[in-house]
Amino acid sequence: MAEGGLEGFICPRCMKDFRSPQNLITHFERSHSEEQDLLKSIKSIYGKAKKIFKLDEQDLEQFRKELNLERNLVEEPQDPGPTKSYTDYFKEVRRDRLEHRTTETNKLIIRLDRLLQLDGSDRKLHEQELVAWIDGTSVTRCPSCASSFNLVVRQHHCRLCGSIMCNSCSYFLSYETAEEIVTPVKTFNGREHRSSKESDSIRICQHCLDMLESRRKAQVEQMMQPIICQLYSHLQKSKQQIQHSVDMYSKMHNSISLGEATYALQDLHSLRTTIADKAQMIDTLSKKIASLPVDPNTPKAVTLQNSIRKATSVYIKDYLLSQPPPPTLEQLEQIKQGRSLKNADDDDLIPRERLRITKVTVTTGWSPANVNNERTAPEDADPLLEQMNNVRSYIDQARKAHRYEEVASLEENLKMLKEIYRKQQREKTGRKSD
């Protein structure tokens, strides 16, 4: 054995390891009692070692004390400080690796396909043209299991990557399986199975087998998306819709609570009902996810399913159901009174508002046809009344479509038209009384 390669409690005479200083000294006293000098020096080394160990222990104790002190100092809650998301970085690294793996796997598939084109004895002749076999002259052991190569344990090559292994580390891919692997899953219907040559197979290494198997698995998974994924994407879509409603709800709620007449209280109520219905729906969805049967091959799925359920309940309870309820009619009355007191002397209010309202703002998608945005009052009063009726019907349509933003704009439009109409009527009666 190499010099200086021994470590442990070794007797300098018989070079055996006695595993503890006490054992070594006992052995030395018993078997080599004539060598008192050596015994002394062993004992003194042991003594020194003991002191070092003790010092270490003292240091450790001191360190523990300091650590405790530090821990006591920072009892108060701490700000987590700035955080940074590494998701993008993770995705980038992951993408690169996946790409690399896909390229490597595709190479194997191409080679496998070509191997299958070759027949029997022909295959033996040409298989090395498909992939260079590693030169085995300097390889003395199997890289997988470390068995020494000799006349009995012989070198073999993986037909897909050319690497070296022993016979027991080899896997044999039957022609039939190989055919299935190179045939796309969906269109697999017809290359004849070479069942007559079932004994014939392709020798491959574990690494290549893993690559082929995981590719196959991914293909099958792609074809049959697990039910949990379907339910979860449904859940996520519903949550997005709910978010839209909640945003609208809090906007309307704020506006109404400020005493503004932009939105109607009845609409706030019906939006609240809509949100509650959707909350019920995602609750059911998450329960369904949590109660899905678990494949024993993926025991961690239970944790995932329960986490989805838990997160959804928290979302419903702490977010959806904690939205403030609509103000009562009495509260609304109080708000309006407070507001009219505040604005009692403000003569400019109406003209300013009228300037602000210039047209019906239609946000996304939904739109009633032919809204007349002209600000000038027509000479004849009848078209104005007709226009007001049109706007009323648009409001009904918008409300039915849950387009509260448009309802609000149209209501303002109607208010403006009413204002103009009233002014006209006043002018007419004024002219008459002149």
Ligand SMILES: [Zn+2]
């Ligand atoms: Zn000895």
Ligand SMILES: [Zn+2]
């Ligand atoms: Zn291989």
Ligand SMILES: [Zn+2]
């Ligand atoms: Zn081996």
